[in-house]
Structures are given as C-alpha cells and as structure tokens.
Amino acid sequence: MTILVTGGLGFIGTNFILGHLASGGDRVVNLDLATYAGNLGNLSHLPAESHLFVRGDVCDADLAARILKEHRPRAVVHLAAESHVDRSIAGPAAFIQTNVVGTFALLEAARAYWDGLGAAEKDSFRFLYVSTDEVYGSLGPDEAPFTEDSPCAPNSPYSASKASGDHLARAYYRTYGFPSLVTHCSNNYGPYQFPEKFIPLMIINAMDERPLPVYGDGRQVRDWIHVEDHARALSLVLDKGAPGETYNAGGRAELVNLEVLERICSILDRLSPRKGGSQHLDLAVHVTDRPGHDRRYAVDCGKIERELGFRPAYAFPDGLESTVEWYRVNRGWVESVTSGEYRDWMRSHYGQEG
Ligand code: NAD
Ligand code: TYD
Secondary structure (H helix, E strand, O other), rough: OOOEEEEOOHHHHHHHHHHHHHHHOOEEEEEEEEOOOOHHHOOOOOOOOOEEEEEEOOHHHHHHHHHHHOOOEEEEOOOOOOOOHHHHOOOHHHHHHHHHHHHHHHHHHHHHHHHHHHHHHHHHHHHHHHEEEHHHHHOOOOOOOEOOOOOOOOOOOOOHHHHHHHHHHHHHHHHOOOOOOOEEOOOEOOOOOOOOOOOHOOOOOOOHOOOOEEEEEOOOEEEEEEEEHHHHHHHHHHHHHHOOEEEOOOOOOOOEEHHHHHHHHHHHHHHOOOHHHOHHHEEEEEEEOOOOOOEEOOOOOOHHHHOOOOOOOOOOHHHHHHHHHHHHOOHHHHHHHHHHHHHHHHHHHOOOOO
C-alpha cells in the first residue's frame, strides 16, 4: 500500500513521514516542489522502498494524475503550501497560486483517480487537507476557543488562501461524495521547523547573539502543539476520521508570545550561558507590529479527543526544552537551510542579516 504526501520536505511533512514510517506505515510518495521551505536532506536517509521523492508542483494537475495512476495510493495527505503569514503579507500571489490553485488542481486529479477505482478501493480512499486554526480569525481574551462550527473569518492572505482550500475540500465531499477530510491545527513547534517562524527564529537568533524581534506588545496568544502530536492527530484522522468531517487539533497550551520567548531564553541561559553574565532575554526588541495581526488563537479539541481518542503526548515545557536542544545540536541543519534566500528575507523583513 502507498500514500501520497504533498509538501513532505517541509516541517510538518518531514515529521509526519518519519512518524508514519517509524510506526510501520505504508510506503510514501512525496510530491514537493522543494521551495526555500523544503529540505531534501531531511529524508535522504530513508530507503527508496519506503520513500519516493518526486520534485514537482501541486499546481501541475497532469503530474499529479500521472503519480496517482502509477502509484495507486490509498490516501492523499495534502500539506504542500506557502505557510508563513509575513511572507503572505509581503507577496500574496504565491499563496493564491499554491494554496488555492494548487489545492484545486490536486483535488481535481484525485477526484478523477478516485472515480476510476473499484468499489472497495473507492470506499476506503481518503483525501486529507491539512488546514490551520488561523482560518477562524482572531479571538478576544475571554472568548471560548474555536470549535469546528465557528465561522470562517480569515484575516491574512495566508489564512484566506488556506480557508479557500477548506471550502473546496468540503464542496468536493458535498457535491461529488469525494472522501475529503479537513483538519484545523494550532501553531506547531519542534524539530525541522524553518527558522522564519517564531520559535526557531528566536532560538537561532538568541544562540547567535542577534536581536529577538517581538511584534508590537508581544501579548498575542497562540496555542502550541508539538509537531509529533500533530502528526499523530493526522494519522488518526486518516485512519478513523469520517469523510466530509472537520477536526480541530491543538496542544492545550495557550501562551502569550513574550512568555514563550522568556522560556526559550531561560532554557538557553541554563544550557549555554552568555558571556559577561547577561541574559538572552536582553536581546529582545519590540519591533513594528504585523499588519492585521491576529490577537489570539485557541481551538476546542473536544471532537477529535472524544471521537478519535486523540491526546497530545507532549507537555509544552518538555517539548520546548527538547526543541531548543534539537536546534543547539543540529547546527549543520540550520546552516543548510539559512541560505542566501533566508538572508534576503531577514534583510528585507527585519533589516538584519540571517
Ligand atoms: P512548510 O512551509 O515548512 O513546508 C511546506 C512544504 O510545501 C515545503 O516542503 C515546500 O517545498 C512545499 N511546497 C510549497 N509550495 C509547493 C508547491 N507549489 N508544490 C509542491 N510543494 C510545495 O510548512 P509546514 O509548517 O510544514 O506546514 C504544512 C501544512 O500544514 C501547510 O498546509 C500549513 O498550512 C499547515 N499547518 C501548519 C501549521 C504550523 O504551525 N506550521 C499549523 C497548522 C497547519
Ligand atoms: P508565527 O510563527 O509566524 O506563526 P503565526 O503568525 O502563523 O501564528 O508567529 C507566531 C507569533 O509570534 C505571532 O503572534 C507573531 C509573533 N512573531 C513575532 O513576534 N516576531 C517574529 O519575528 C515572528 C516571526 C513572529
């Protein structure tokens, strides 16, 4: 048996594929364009019989059709996306192309493939669209977390493009009976995350004695889930979820950004103290806020817990400690992804060298 994973060279895709194969999962065909966010080295140690990498664009429906015909997967896990909010503000076009046009192209290719399957294969086929809690928009401080029934109210080009994919996946189920499922996960952290995102950016900048750029007052709230917990949630939804359904997943760890930064800095103060007795937090600087910055995200995970038995295994303090340690130990990985393109982004967005 085979599954097709898109975006498998990225942060969540890498962790999903490693977890899937480690738990005895079936062979993976990994369709990824290897953009700045995808790193071939993450999975290059895997044997060809368990992981086949195909470099290509999810917008290329003919390529997807050829892959589906040749490898006959039992499921598609669609992760490929442009994923960074700040980049979506600086240049939304790539987000519309990959996240909207690409999701549509992949759905069309998968629907044609699914239409041609025999009854049993057709019945068990699944298309999992990996979305985000950001499609629900922003919560006030005292509002209850988002449920699967909360209205979609995206505020950034990124979340709007992801919400478009949600709507397409839902419509394909309603209209064609195509067995799509959607997940809305909260902010992930853990190994292999590209250091443009908050947690790895802060770890790497702090280790390199560079400024720690806090947007606005730093009082925004995110719910953090360890990426391995998210990967387990995806496997559960794939195996036990009902077609046409949506599942929220989160880590039950709502934290203010400044508190996350303080925790990172105190871990580093302990593991690798700065010279001269100063603290890593002294590197923090408040910078101009992100336009349209969502104040708070939080998801109600009652449905996935009740119906599929999901429980996050990581407590945030332990997960954060092992993540900081991973970035300390894997300096070679960091060097390999912070290339010229990364430096260009750091210079244009923060006015600093990467
Ligand atoms: P990422 O940016 O680390 O990885 C994205 C991957 O997609 C990269 O390997 C990239 O090369 C590939 N890709 C980009 N455009 C492509 C294209 N046109 N064709 C084929 N491949 C392409 O992202 P991530 O953090 O691993 O997120 C994966 C998915 O999970 C995304 O759909 C994202 O919206 C969703 N998600 C992420 C989070 C999070 O906290 N990171 C939370 C919830 C949901
Ligand atoms: P990010 O990792 O970009 O995830 P998202 O915006 O998708 O939730 O950012 C997490 C939080 O950290 C968000 O409130 C924005 C904030 N942030 C900063 O304060 N400074 C930064 O340099 C970055 C990248 C993010």
